[in-house]
Amino acid sequence: MKYEQIDSNLFVKNRKKFMSQMKPGAIAVFNSNDIYPISADSTMPFQQHRDIFYLSGVDQEESILVLFPDAPYEHQREILFLTETSEHIAIWHGAKLDKKQAFEVSGIKSVYWLQDFNKVFYELMTYADTMYINTNEHYRASVETETREDRFIKWWKEKYPAHKVEKSNPILQRLRSIKEPEEIALIQKACDNTEKGFRRLLGFVKPGVWEYEIEAELLHEFVRNRSKGFAYGPIIASGNNANVLHYVENNKQCKDGDLLLLDVAAEYANYSSDLTRTIPVSGRYSKRQADVYNAVLRVKNEATKMLVPGTLWKEYHVEVGKIMTSELLGLGLIDKADVQNEDPTWPAYKKYFMHGTSHHLGLDTHDYGLLHEPMKANMVFTVEPGIYIPEEGFGIRIEDDVVVQESGEPFNLMRNIPIEIDEIETLMNAK
Known part of the structure; x- marks a missing residue:
């Protein structure tokens, strides 16, 4: 990122506002955007999904934010999942956030690597009654490309069909419109x-x-x-x-x-x-x-x-x-x-x-x-x-x-x- 690091207190506040609007026993998931291909091995410059950025400050691809305010254990109430950085990634693309840096950016203490998502998420879903999915409902939206968020929603509906469904977007429409x-x-x-x-x-x-x-x-x-x-x-x-x-x-x-x-x-x-x-x-x-x-x-x-x-x-x-x-x-x-x-x-x-x-x-x-x-x-x-x-x-x-x-x-x-x-x-x- 070129910009100066933003104080994580902003994202802590944003998450608190969002979670205060969630129904009891509910969990919410937010995915980063994809890196979109052009042709051959070329890609578009990465642009982070604004919702996960608003709630976490994380500005890199292949990231997932999970919010579960009623989880039985404190460490399960806010979780980030990130791609595990490595020497190879650092050499070819530049180092990604490590767990300490992710906390400094977001204020979230529980940070897991992405490969652990299915295992951790399964346990969380056994405690949850309702799932907040993040759909794009902006009045000017006209999206033909299937997004990472779309793929996640399809996967989740097949994997957990018995849970109730709520939408994150109406909450975010109100929260994001009023600026801190x-x-x-x-x-x-x-x-x-x-x-x-x-x-x-x-x-x-x-x-x-x-x-x-x-x-x-x-x-x-x-x-x-x-x-x-x-x-x-x-x-x-x-x-x-x-x-x-x-x-x-x-x-x-x-x-x-x-x-x-x-x-x-x-x-x-x-x-x-x-x-x-x-x-x-x-x-x-x-x-x-x-x-x-x-x-x-x-x-x-x-x-x-x-x-x-x-x-x-x-x-x-x-x-x-x-x-x-x-x-x-x-x-x-x-x-x-x-x-x-x-x-x-x-x-x-x-x-x-x-x-x-x-x-x-x-x-x-x-x-x-x-x-x-x-x-x-x-x-x-x-x-x-x-x-x-x-x-x-x-x-x-x-x-x-x-x-x-x-x-x-x-x-x-x-x-x-x-x-x-x-x-x-x-x-x-x-x-």
Whole structure:
């Protein structure tokens, strides 16, 4: 890992919260992700399953976490199973966690090697009535690959068909959506790294640079600040490319007069940040570009004020739509007749602003959170309105990451990242 080791007290707290929600006599199991093959002997870079990381801090493959708060013996209540490290593994791939290191990372005293799992697990299951399985129920999930977790669930159902079944995901959706102070600090670190990358770009972007060169500048800055890199696939979209919401080719040359939409952000310790800024390739916004930019900025600022405890996500987006409608009328992009005749299921403003305004942020860029439940303090949300005008050859999106506060306006984790036109132009034209 590149990041500094996280205090294990965070993971101790997270496990206590999860176990307090389990039913009596229940056991829960969490598996690491696979290392996914590409072809021949090539593999994708490993990414840890966020649930086992959230509960243990263990950031390596072939790991299993077992939680059994009602186990008859204390050493059975929290158990880690890890691949046994060896001199051979250390030489070829780098040493894995030993038992002492695993305790330092996780705060879990009972650590076994993976080859002992079946024997130890069998004894635990003789004491348990209920099994919590860990399924992916995120509202945006669309998974075709069979995961290590899927294979474990199949094996467990065949091996232990008489046990009751519960789901871990509803508990985790609520727990992970409300961040501990340590987690907010890690997201802030990711945002700080993103700021460094963005400021680097303001002195680099000019007519003639290529989108992929900008991507390289960002990656350089992120990695040198102990990040694995981008929190998600970077969107570096000049000109009309900005009107493709998930443009990821990043292979066009930036032209004089273009706007450049940058939806790019660093991760840190598996926690995401999520930034969007739209800057002028030439260093100066045109009058029309500035008018649209400021309209988007006003929507973002007003939307941010609504991210307070008790707000419902669906109703929030309706209110943001009203604010956007007013701005689009002012820009002449829609007229009163468009609004009066609009389809309630697809309002007039959707022609120019077709996506949502906010999503949960944390260990996943689109993090856990039950959208039908009211917002609570210490949830972290993005705020990202946009206006996309293909007929004028540009699109503008502006995005910050904010923490819902118990009282008052949300706390902006990206408060130090340039956002006003004057500051962006000044930094882009500095000698």
